[in-house]
Amino acid sequence: MIILVDHLNPDRPPVQITIDDRTLDYDPVALARQLREAVPHAARVRWFRPGGSEDSLGGRSPAEILADVVDRLPPKRKPVSTNPDRGDDVP
DSSP: OEEEEEESSTTSOOEEEEOOTTTOOSOHHHHHHHHHHHGGGEEEEEEEETTEEEEGGGSSOHHHHHHHHHHTOOOOOOOOOSOGGGSOOOO
16 A cells, blocks of 8 residues: 655655555554644645555545545554463464
8 A cells, every 4th residue: 555645835745655564564553643644734645555546636635535544554463472481472
């Protein structure tokens, strides 16, 4: 999934956020915070994902698209421990 955010202030460069859904090697809380912080400053948002894309020029607001991105983030998986004595194994 790739999110491109163009800011209202033309002096700020666009932001590109790439999320690899296969590895889930990211902090979903930090990513959600980053996307939510972009909402008030976003002039245009483009979201590219498997199966399609969305562009805020198509009628939806940048805030609506960023909210959808946050809502659709898969939960980060907890690593499976190889040490059964630690007690943090995921069934």
